[in-house]
Every structure is written in structure tokens, then in C-alpha cells.
Amino acid sequence: MRVATMGRFSMPVMCFAVLCLWTAVAEAEYVKYKDPKQPLSVRIRDLLGRMTLEEKIGQMTQIERKDASRDVMKKYFIGSVLSGGGSVPAPKATAETWMNMVNDLQKGALSTRLGIPMIYGIDAVHGHNNVYKATIFPHNVGLGVTRDPALLKRIGAATALEIRATGIQYAFAPCIAVCRDPRWGRCYESYSEDHKIVQAMTEIIPGLQGDPTATRKGVPFVAGKTKVAACAKHFVGDGGTVKGIDENNTVINFNGLLSIHMPAYLDSIQKGVATVMVSYSSWNGKKMHANRDLVTGFLKNKLKFRGFVISDWQGIDRITDPPHANYSYSVQAGVLAGIDMVMLPENFTDFVDDLTFQAKNNIIPMSRIDDAVKRILRVKFIMGLFENPMADLSLANQLGSQEHRELAREAVRKSLVLLKNGKSTNKPLLPLPKKAPKILVAGSHADNLGDQCGGWTIEWQGLQGNDLTVGTTILTAVKKTVDPSTQVIYMENPDTNFVKSNKFSYAIVVVGETPYTEFFGDSLNLTIPEPGPSTIKNVCGAVKCVVVIISGRPVVVEPYVAQMDALVAAWLPGTEGQGVTDVLFGDYGFTGKLAHTWFKSVDQLPMNVGDPHYDPLFPFGFGLTTKPRREV
Ligand code: GLC
Numbered sequence: 181m182r183v184a185t186m187g188r189f190s191m192p193v194m195c196f197a198v199l200c201l202w203t204a205v206a207e208a209e210y211v212k213y214k215d216p217k218q219p220l221s222v223r224i225r226d227l228l229g230r231m232t233l234e235e236k237i238g239q240m241t242q243i244e245r246k247d248a249s250r251d252v253m254k255k256y257f258i259g260s261v262l263s264g265g266g267s268v269p270a271p272k273a274t275a276e277t278w279m280n281m282v283n284d285l286q287k288g289a290l291s292t293r294l295g296i297p298m299i300y301g302i303d304a305v306h307g308h309n310n311v312y313k314a315t316i317f318p319h320n321v322g323l324g325v326t327r328d329p330a331l332l333k334r335i336g337a338a339t340a341l342e343i344r345a346t347g348i349q350y351a352f353a354p355c356i357a358v359c360r361d362p363r364w365g366r367c368y369e370s371y372s373e374d375h376k377i378v379q380a381m382t383e384i385i386p387g388l389q390g391d392p393t394a395t396r397k398g399v400p401f402v403a404g405k406t407k408v409a410a411c412a413k414h415f416v417g418d419g420g421t422v423k424g425i426d427e428n429n430t431v432i433n434f435n436g437l438l439s440i441h442m443p444a445y446l447d448s449i450q451k452g453v454a455t456v457m458v459s460y461s462s463w464n465g466k467k468m469h470a471n472r473d474l475v476t477g478f479l480k481n482k483l484k485f486r487g488f489v490i491s492d493w494q495g496i497d498r499i500t501d502p503p504h505a506n507y508s509y510s511v512q513a514g515v516l517a518g519i520d521m522v523m524l525p526e527n528f529t530d531f532v533d534d535l536t537f538q539a540k541n542n543i544i545p546m547s548r549i550d551d552a553v554k555r556i557l558r559v560k561f562i563m564g565l566f567e568n569p570m571a572d573l574s575l576a577n578q579l580g581s582q583e584h585r586e587l588a589r590e591a592v593r594k595s596l597v598l599l600k601n602g603k604s605t606n607k608p609l610l611p612l613p614k615k616a617p618k619i620l621v622a623g624s625h626a627d628n629l630g631d632q633c634g635g636w637t638i639e640w641q642g643l644q645g646n647d648l649t650v651g652t653t654i655l656t657a658v659k660k661t662v663d664p665s666t667q668v669i670y671m672e673n674p675d676t677n678f679v680k681s682n683k684f685s686y687a688i689v690v691v692g693e694t695p696y697t698e699f700f701g702d703s704l705n706l707t708i709p710e711p712g713p714s715t716i717k718n719v720c721g722a723v724k725c726v727v728v729i730i731s732g733r734p735v736v737v738e739p740y741v742a743q744m745d746a747l748v749a750a751w752l753p754g755t756e757g758q759g760v761t762d763v764l765f766g767d768y769g770f771t772g773k774l775a776h777t778w779f780k781s782v783d784q785l786p787m788n789v790g791d792p793h794y795d796p797l798f799p800f801g802f803g804l805t806t807k808p809r810r811e812v
Contacts, residue, residue: 265640336387365701592759611766651755
């Protein structure tokens with residue numbers, strides 16, 4: 181029997197050699213951390229064990245989009261990128277443009293030695309609000325009024341789809357601040373002054389991330405390609421600062437901190453929140469970004485939070501006063517406090533260099549670095565980022581979908597609070613008749629999409645006017661809702677003679693605050709900017725009027741209430757203005773109840789439900805109701 185040969189070797193020998201080579205190659209390519217069938221702990225341990233110090237520090241580094249490129253991702257092993265408010269790849273960028281940008285940066289991350297995917301974060305705090313044509317939901321100040329956790333879960337799910345439509349996998353939301361003083365510029369980001377409402381509204385987290393109770397995977401939990409990692413923020417006590425001064429000092433004893441500002445973090449962790457962002461503020465004079473007892477001792481060790489902790493924007497820089505005064509101290513204090521990922525919108529190489537030095541000189545122990553990286557890897561593994569790092573256009577049609585806009589419209593309806601209805605109880609003005617000869621719509625905010633969306637919309641500080649994105653103003657909604665025979669006249673700030681001479685059946689006056697974000701919104705007087713008050717006086721002094729207040733919080737209305745026939749708090753409703761007219765005209769009833777106390781005067785502040793001296797204009801929980809017209 182002749183044996184086939186190849187040169188000096190028999191065929192069986194060659195086959196064996198090829199098999200060995202193939203096995204060796206296969207084994208060389210097989211690494212545990214890349215195998216989704218391996219237990220999570222094995223994957224983390226295997227990958228961590230392969231990482232250099234530079235690769236570990238890269239995972240702790242989150243840079244801003246403006247500094248990011250494929251080369252930078254590769255050179256510095258960058259683990260995360262963010263868009264700050266208004267940081268977009270192009271004006272009115274499409275979902276595809278967003279996705280291509282994210283995928284390009286991801287290719288840079290994947291081209292590194294270990295191919296660890298990066299995670300891209302953005303402030304999607306009332307819908308995917310940086311993105312043109314996204315559905316803009318009511319801000320949290322209105323959502324707390326709904327007292328509808330199931331609605332919040334649906335909003336979270338819709339928002340996650342719109343975020344993923346753009347290729348992004350991480351939202352810096354929800355803000356679970358408990359706003360204890362409406363003078364705080366971020367009070368509209370808070371669901372309520374009552375922590376129990378804030379706790380209930382954490383149901384948005386399983387909406388954003390998926391529901392951990394539906395699986396046996398434990399927490400943190402992110403379901404996959406239609407969900408995003410969420411971020412409970414800002415830990416802890418951000419809404420309790422003195423006089424509501426943003427980023428300032430929360431003076432309260434430990435029991436008060438635990439009973440008011442901490443409970444929603446327990447709910448968030450139980451619901452699987454993947455990340456927690458630290459607050460700029462201080463607790464009794466100690467900066468939260470340097471507070472190891474609370475960040476590590478309490479959040480990580482006591483509450484067993486196993487996701488990762490992220491700093492705020494230049495949060496470690498602001499540990500010192502002035503900021504960046506002693507950067508090495510800031511890096512040391514922040515990382516040793518328990519911050520795992522550092523948000524570095526500027527000078528990220530300073531952080532990389534400084535942390536590298538402190539780690540190599542054991543000023544910051546490698547155990548702390550490893551804990552941070554383990555947490556970051558845990559989130560990336562559990563959300564399937566290693567298996568699905570690249571985005572595609574399969575969800576592009578979710579951005580601003582009609583279904584999501586209908587959901588937002590429902591949320592607007594449920595967020596409205598009817599504070600007054602008729603100058604005498606037996607003559608309510610609302611619901612308004614759709615059929616009338618001629619009606620007046622007045623006020624600076626009646627035809628202004630930017631005003632009704634508020635801050636964190638397209639730009640960090642929001643915008644005014646109607647060119648910022650796609651939506652429906654309240655004026656447009658009125659015109660769509662009334663009978664075709666009803667003449668609708670719009671004038672922003674009419675004088676009394678104009679109003680009287682036109683003999684309107686009634687008037688809708690829409691006034692309020694102009695957009696603001698963070699410290700730009702801090703206010704000690706909480707007055708409605710002119711010409712709002714003048715418009716109220718001119719119109720309501722001449723014709724039956726309903727006043728709709730667009731604001732991020734309770735504002736000064738006491739001096740004008742007597743002139744009004746009806747008063748509605750609409751907060752910051754977002755793009756779907758039709759939700760306001762749905763209720764004004766009786767297609768739906770008013771159901772909302774105040775989630776923030778409405779003060780008489782700012783001299784009373786801070787004043788919250790349960791306080792011994794409680795004398796509000798409209799108390800927490802107040803809200804008149806109306807029946808839908810079809811039921812009348
Ligand atoms: C901001 C805010 C924070 C936001 C972050 C990124 O300063 O404090 O809520 O998530 O920076 O934009």
C-alpha cells in the first residue's frame with residue numbers, strides 16, 4: 181500500500197501538523213474575556229489581568245466629542261466619550277450622521293491591543309434632547325406631577341430607542357435630585373420636593389435599561405441593543421443646597437440626608453442602574469467629589485452599588501476653590517473618594533499624566549485603579565458592548581417617531597395642574613368651548629417652541645423661537661383644536677383697548693420663564709419676566725382669560741391670580757404642545773397634582789410639605805380636576 185507523501189513527509193503526518201497548527205492558532209485567538217459564554221467574573225478577571233496601567237487609565241478617561249478622533253481613541257486607550265450639552269457632529273445632524281461619528285470613534289477603540297469598546301454618553305434628560313427632530317418630553321418637574329411610574333417607564337423605553345437610533349449607548353439620566361428650594365436653577369430637573377415621588381419616578385430606569393426582574397442576571401443591568409446605560413444623578417443632596425444656589429452647600433444632618441436625598445438611590449440600585457454621577461455640591465462643607473465616606477463607604481460598600489461612578493463635567497477640577505488650583509490633589513481626592521470614570525471636557529491628557537504618575541508612585545494604589553476598571557468593564561460586559569460595539573441604522577426611524585410624540589403628548593396632558601377655574605366656583609371657565617366667534621391667544625410663550633422646551637434642548641441653555649427642532653407650539657395646537665368657524669387672533673402683548681374693542685369670547689394667555697440650565701437658572705426673586713405680567717393685566721382685565729404658565733418651577737403669581745379666571749401650570753412641556761390644548765378644550769380632563777409647593781412669596785423659601793410653618797398659595801398635592809367633555 182503506497183502512502184501518499186508530500187516531499188519528505190507522509191500525508192497523515194502533514195494532516196496532523198496542520199491540525200496542531202490550526203488548534204494552536206485557534207487557542208491563541210481564544211481569550212476568555214471575549215467569550216460571552218464565560219461567567220462575567222471570569223471575563224472581567226481575564227481582561228483586567230491582561231491590561232497595562234495605560235490601558236486601565238484609558239478606561240477611566242471620558243473625553244468630550246470635540247477632542248475625540250479615531251487616533252486619540254487608539255493612542256490613549258480611551259474608554260468613553262461624551263457630548264456635552266449642544267455638542268453635536270453638525271447642526272441639525274441626522275441619526276445617520278450621529279451614528280457614523282460614534283462608529284468611527286468606536287473603530288478607534290476597537291483597534292487597540294485588547295479591543296475594549298468605548299461607551300458614548302449624552303444628556304438625554306427629557307428625550308434625546310441634543311438631537312434635531314428627537315421627541316422632547318416634559319421636563320421632570322412636570323413628570324413628577326403625573327405620579328405615573330408606568331408612564332415614566334414607557335418614556336424611558338422610547339428615549340432609549342431614540343438614543344440608540346443615533347448609535348449612542350449611555351444617558352446621563354435620570355436626575356433624581358429632590359429639589360427643596362425652587363430658587364435652584366435645576367429645580368425643573370427634579371421630579372419633586374417629596375422623595376417618595378422621586379423614588380417612584382425611578383421607574384424610568386428600567387425603561388431606559390430594561391427590567392432586571394425579568395431576568396436572573398442581577399444588577400447592574402442593561403438589556404441590550406434597544407436599551408442604554410442610565411445614570412442616577414447627582415449623588416448626593418444636589419437639590420438641597422442653601423437658597424438653591426447651584427453647586428453650593430447642602431447643610432443637613434446625616435439623618436436628613438438619608439431620609440430626603442438618599443432614598444431614590446436605593447431604588448435606582450435595586451432597579452439596576454448602571455452608573456451614578458457625583459454632585460458638584462458639598463455636604464456640610466465637604467465636596468461630594470472628594471467624599472470617600474459617602475461615595476465609597478456608603479454608595480459602594482453599604483448600598484452595594486456595583487456599577488461605575490462617574491464625575492460631573494470638570495467635577496474633580498472643582499474640588500478646589502478656585503477650580504484646577506491643585507490638580508494633583510483633585511485627581512487624588514476624586515479617584516480615592518471612589519470616582520471610577522472622570523468626565524474630562526478639557527485637558528484630558530493632564531488627567532492621564534497625573535493619574536499615571538500617582539499610580540506608578542503608589543500615591544493612588546493599584547487596587548483603587550483596578551476597582552474602577554472592574555466596574556467600568558462590568559457595565560460594558562453586561563450591556564453586551566463587546567458583542568455589539570457597532571451601531572446600525574435599524575432604529576433610525578425611532579427618532580422623533582409619531583408613536584413617541586403621542587406618548588409625549590400624553591405625558592404633557594398628565595403633567596398639567598389646574599390651579600384656578602372660574603372666579604366663582606359655579607362658573608368654571610375650563611374646559612373652553614371649541615366653537616366661539618373669535619378668541620384671543622396672547623403671551624410671549626404662546627408661539628415659542630424653545631420656551632416650551634426649556635433648557636437642555638438642542639443647546640445646553642436651550643433656545644428660543646421655532647427653528648430649533650420639530651414640534652407643535654401651543655398657538656398651533658389651539659388652531660388645530662378649535663372649530664374651523666372659530667377665528668383665532670394671536671397677539672403677543674396686546675393693550676387693553678385692543679382686547680376690549682375686539683369683543684373676544686375668551687383669551688388664552690401663555691407666559692413664563694425663558695430657557696435656562698444649571699446655575700444660569702438660579703433666581704432669588706422667581707418673578708415672571710416682562711412682558712408676562714403686563715400681558716396678564718392687559719388681557720385678563722378686559723376679557724375672560726385662562727393663564728398658562730410655562731416655567732421650570734413655581735414662580736411669583738400671587739399678585740395676578742385674582743385677575744385670572746383660570747390658571748394652569750404647564751411647566752416645560754416640550755415639543756408636543758397639543759397636550760396642553762387636549763386638556764384646555766376638554767378632550768381630556770385635568771388630573772395633575774402639584775409635586776412642588778407653590779409659594780405665596782419668595783420670602784417664605786425654603787418651604788416644603790411637612791414643614792411646621794407651611795402657608796403656600798397652592799399646597800403640595802393640590803390640583804383641580806375637570807371631566808373630559810364627552811363625559812360631561
Ligand atoms: C453638567 C451637569 C450634568 C451633566 C454633565 C454632562 O455640568 O451637571 O448633569 O450630565 O455636565 O453634560
